[in-house]
Amino acid sequence: MGVAGYLTAATPPRLAVGGIIVALPVLAVEQLGDVGVGGLLVAAALGPSIVAAPIVGAVLDRTRRPGAFVAGAGIVTAAAFTVAAFLGVVPAGVVALALVVAGIATPFVMGGLSSFVTEVIPEERRAYAIDALAYNLGAVAGPAAVAVAASFGSARVATLLMAGSALLGAIGTIPLRLRPVAGEPHASMLRTIAAGFRHIATHRPLAVITSSGTLSQFGAGGLAIAAVALSVQRGGDAGGGALIVTAFAIGGLLGALWNSARPPRFRPEVTMGVGFAATGAFTVLAALDIGTTWTIAAIGVSGLFTAASSAAMLLIRKQQSPPSLRSQVFTVGAGLRAAAAAAGAAVAGLAAGLGAEALIVAIGLVWIASGAMLVVYPRHAPAIDGTAT
Numbered sequence: 324m325g326v327a328g329y330l331t332a333a334t335p336p337r338l339a340v341g342g343i344i345v346a347l348p349v350l351a352v353e354q355l356g357d358v359g360v361g362g363l364l365v366a367a368a369l370g371p372s373i374v375a376a377p378i379v380g381a382v383l384d385r386t387r388r389p390g391a392f393v394a395g396a397g398i399v400t401a402a403a404f405t406v407a408a409f410l411g412v413v414p415a416g417v418v419a420l421a422l423v424v425a426g427i428a429t430p431f432v433m434g435g436l437s438s439f440v441t442e443v444i445p446e447e448r449r450a451y452a453i454d455a456l457a458y459n460l461g462a463v464a465g466p467a468a469v470a471v472a473a474s475f476g477s478a479r480v481a482t483l484l485m486a487g488s489a490l491l492g493a494i495g496t497i498p499l500r501l502r503p504v505a506g507e508p509h510a511s512m513l514r515t516i517a518a519g520f521r522h523i524a525t526h527r528p529l530a531v532i533t534s535s536g537t538l539s540q541f542g543a544g545g546l547a548i549a550a551v552a553l554s555v556q557r558g559g560d561a562g563g564g565a566l567i568v569t570a571f572a573i574g575g576l577l578g579a580l581w582n583s584a585r586p587p588r589f590r591p592e593v594t595m596g597v598g599f600a601a602t603g604a605f606t607v608l609a610a611l612d613i614g615t616t617w618t619i620a621a622i623g624v625s626g627l628f629t630a631a632s633s634a635a636m637l638l639i640r641k642q643q644s645p646p647s648l649r650s651q652v653f654t655v656g657a658g659l660r661a662a663a664a665a666a667g668a669a670v671a672g673l674a675a676g677l678g679a680e681a682l683i684v685a686i687g688l689v690w691i692a693s694g695a696m697l698v699v700y701p702r703h704a705p706a707i708d709g710t711a712t
Contacts, residue, residue: 326453329443332499333457334464335492336397336432339485341458341572342465343368343404344544344668345565346485348551349469350478354411358555362548362672364407367419369544369665371426372433376658379430380438380651381515389439389650390501396431397493399424404486408479426661432492434657437637438650439501447638448586452579455634459579462572464488466547470565504646519651528643528704532595533656535696536636539599540660542606542689544667546571549686550622552671553679557615570619574626582631591635596697598632601625603690610683625687642706 347368348361383389403425410418437454444450465485472481523529551564587594605625609618637653644652667689671682 326444328495328499329440329453330457330460332492332495333436333440333454334460335488335495336400336436337458337461337492338465338468339400339404339461339489339492340368340429340433340465341462342469342481342485342488343407344664345466345469345547345568346472346478346481347407347410348548348672349473349565350408350410350482352551352555353473353478355415358548358551358675359672360415361551362668362675364410364415364419364422365544365547365672366665366669368407368422368426369429369661369668371423372429372658372665373662374658375427376430376434376654376661377516377519377651378512379435379658380519380648380654381512383431383435383438383650383654384504384515384519384647385512387503389435389503390496390499393431393436393501394493394496396428396435397489397496399428400432401486401490401493403428404482404489408482408486410479410482426665429661430654430658432489433661434653434655435650436496437657438641438653439499439504440637441641442502442504443499447641448634449583451634451637451641452583452586452630454637455630456576456579456583458633459572459575459630463569463576466565466569466572470569473565504649515648516651519648519655522644522648523652523655526643527701528592528639529652531696531700532592532636532639533659535595535599535693536656537659537663538696539602539690539693540663541667542603542686542693544664545671545682545686546606548668548671548675549679549682552675552682553618556679557612567619567622570623571626574623575629576626578627579630582634586634587631590702591638592697592700594635595632595639596694596700598628598635598694599697600691600694601628602632603687603692603694606687606690607684608687610680610687612680625690643704645707 351361403421406421550567554564609621
């Protein structure tokens with residue numbers, strides 16, 4: 324299937340997740356008049372990943388039919404987002420419960436699918452550049468769809484579009500015919516999970532990049548909430564927040580297109596650290612109140628650096644993981660990032676009254692701190708799977 328087949332399977336579910344974190348706050352304002360509820364719903368959608376991730380990873384490492392699980396997760400997500408679209412008709416508690424179910428399924432279509440990319444695209448750096456491109460394509464199209472729908476006064480339609488995208492991803496997974504990476508399991512499920520956690524926590528290269536990647540998402544998770552709050556504060560239009568998030572996503576897409584064509588040859592930990600820090604610096608600059616155009620432009624530039632740093636992080640995950648634990652390393656890493664994003668969204672929603680500019684600055688500082696953490700990455704760490712770093 325190659326690049327086109329992988330993008331067809333990987334982009335739609337990431338579009339759905341990227342769009343839903345923007346759609347929910349706008350939908351909450353539209354139906355309930357409360358952006359804080361939107362932040363809590365985003366947290367409900369993303370938070371369960373941290374609990375589900377090790378189990379999902381162990382399942383994918385052990386199953387003979389990983390594709391069936393990935394496709395099934397897409398179907399579950401589509402159903403949950405359909406329920407969420409009727410917030411205001413359906414009680415918020417029921418919507419939150421549906422989003423929790425979607426959050427449990429998320430590791431299958433996010434980190435889980437990433438763990439198989441080199442089985443579809445053999446060259447490592449290109450494979451993870453394409454994987455990062457799939458994330459960024461989804462991140463652009465999702466908020467853009469929400470922005471267009473919100474401009475016509477219907478975040479509900481946007482949420483239904485996200486449900487449809489998740490379903491398309493499930494269908495696109497089938498032709499990939501995903502096959503197991505590891506051999507037959509020789510330990511129980513609990514021992515497999517314990518081995519995965521032990522490897523992530525004690526293997527220094529993985530511990531460093533997992534901590535850095537998780538912290539970065541705590542800031543990133545609050546961006547949609549801060550953008551909506553900033554838009555309301557300056558112009559009174561909640562839908563304008565989607566334009567700010569879309570600018571970030573477009574910057575990420577442009578960076579991803581460049582990165583997929585010309586993957587950097589620097590050590591991956593250098594690419595990751597510098598990229599995170601640069602994203603943070605431009606996010607801080609976006610808080611300056613010198614016009615909407617400036618805010619959108621600065622946020623857009625901040626997104627340029629995310630694809631290369633994310634691809635570098637994914638490459639390190641693969642190189643520093645034995646095949647028997649690879650899916651678990653990817654899903655736990657993705658789950659931690661999703662949980663951090665959920666926490667960031669919840670904190671941003673609760674802190675929205677403190678001032679949108681302050682939230683934007685705090686988000687930028689978190690990105691900078693996550694980049695600085697790569698200073699302690701061990702230089703010239705050998706790859707466990709024998710590939711060159």
